């Protein structure tokens with residue numbers, strides 16, 4: 251589409267402009283908005299199908315409600331591209347998720363229309379309820395609050411905790427349940443079955459309407475008419491109590507309705523504005539609506555990367571030589587290999603079977619892997635329960651989402667000495683998803699737990715060997731293996747398994763001037779940095795510590811006895827992480843050395859390519875060289 255094809259969209263800078271439009275132009279605006287999203291995301295990347303599915307809903311909400319005074323809270327926020335475009339960010343939308351560009355999720359400091367920062371799911375009802383209660387207290391009785399939450403996000407406990415509270419308040423809260431029948435992967439679980447039944451009422455209602463029309467338009471004694479009336483009642487009797495679950499929570503239920511019918515949504519939302527108290531509108535939408543390929547392959551098009559919008563071809567980098575696999579694929583394949591030999595092995599994922607690569611095992615070994623939906627807390631305690639019965643559970647959770655289940659980790663696993671294996675995926679900076687998704691706190695938050703093993707592989711082979719080690723019957727402790735998003739470094743990685751002695755690091759390279767201690771994947775940046783430092787006449791030793799807990803104390807004694815200049819590198823927060831552990835070791839053992847910590851500084855890191863973020867934090871290869879050189883030169887000057 252050319253610019254002139256966005257002739258209506260281009261007139262809308264803010265929702266106040268939108269609200270000037272006659273309602274009959276809204277379908278055309280929806281068409282343009284959808285095309286604008288398709289066009290930009292095809293060239294820039296980002297989340298795709300979810301925003302397409304809520305185009306009509308987005309336009310209708312901003313048309314009917316007086317935003318930003320009325321407050322919209324988007325859940326997760328991966329579906330809020332239309333919202334961003336209509337709220338002052340159309341002209342910068344091409345910078346979405348780019349370094350120094352706008353965020354891919356609603357963010358409070360980006361716009362007053364972004365009422366609540368999101369990224370992690372299922373927070374919208376609690377947040378909107380908080381806003382609604384505060385409005386009441388401030389006497390703002392005319393203010394509306396809307397939480398827009400997907401059917402996947404609704405599976406999390408916090409959403410139910412929020413409804414449990416909302417239902418006993420008189421808060422001016424509308425929950426819009428965007429039911430598109432899918433999460434990133436297919437939704438599993440009983441709540442989804444419930445929604446499926448409600449969706450069926452929608453289909454039957456459609457049929458019922460037709461039958462009612464037939465019945466009323468037919469003479470009373472007409473046989474056809476009598477049959478139709480009977481059928482009409484029959485269908486009604488078959489229908490489950492509409493929205494009974496929500497009604498039981500004290501939340502008035504409306505729907506289900508077609509979430510793509512803007513002509514229906516606008517008057518319906520107007521009406522709902524008049525309904526007092528907490529209420530829920532159930533809308534049925536299609537994820538990927540308006541882009542046929544996305545509608546038919548919704549998981550692939552959740553966030554497809556760059557693509558040709560005309561042909562639908564998703565661009566993949568072409569390489570002349572074999573490339574290293576993603577850590578995720580090594581995890582997925584290795585686990586199946588291990589599970590074939592060890593029948594106590596099971597696996598759990600909270601709603602990320604594709605992202606974690608567990609989907610292959612789900613297909614091949616059903617019954618031994620559970621996707622539990624967006625329920626990290628349940629995932630951890632379920633793993634603990636299985637472990638009490640001798641199962642060796644690999645609980646795979648993105649590092650950032652594990653933050654949700656910290657108490658379960660402590661209370662249900664650590665305190666009970668259960669040998670659950672936690673594969674913390676996306677450990678470290680993740681790139682374009684940004685602040686909410688970086689997995690940078692896990693090293694700090696796991697290492698304080700007594701009796702836990704915390705490890706980080708530097709490459710594919712180490713990941714395999716750590717997984718092998720963690721499932722051995724000789725392991726009796728909770729065992730964390732954390733690895734980053736994306737590619738490793740070893741094109742040929744299917745090496746025979748070897749047990750890794752727990753708490754033992756390795757010296758990769760001997761040196762004289764400085765010792766560089768790394769944990770996990772950044773060890774590869776150190777390898778390259780050491781070669782560059784050689785050229786500068788700096789002879790660095792390199793140690794891959796492998797374990798944050800237990801620390802390899804005998805290796806550390808060796809290091810502190812031979813070096814006074816020590817650098818630590820980690821893909822995580824320097825506050826409380828690996829470098830801090832080395833400093834504690836130094837103090838506890840009365841060594842004196844200059845220890846320089848590289849990693850994620852003690853501030854929030856935004857979004858961009860992961861390489862840009864490593865560079866910003868100063869622990870990519872060039873950053874390491876620069877820091878070591880500058881630091882050694884400064885030390886040398888001070889001493890001479």
Ligand SMILES: Cc1ncc(C[n+]2csc(CCOP(=O)(O)OP(=O)(O)O)c2C)c(N)n1
Pocket residue numbers: 300303326328329369370371399400401402403404430432433434537600601602624651654
């Ligand atoms: C706590 C948490 N766990 C997992 C995720 C990853 N995640 C992002 S979107 C999504 C699916 C959400 O499904 P739904 O709410 O139905 O939205 P849809 O994509 O269908 O619009 C998941 C699992 C997350 N963002 N937050």
Ligand SMILES: CC(=O)[C@@H](O)[C@H](O)COP(=O)(O)O
Pocket residue numbers: 326328369370434553605676680683735
């Ligand atoms: C919105 C969200 O939380 C997910 O879609 C996330 O962006 C997935 O990240 P990966 O691409 O790393 O699986």
Ligand SMILES: [Mg+2]
Pocket residue numbers: 400401402403428429430431432433
């Ligand atoms: Mg959904």
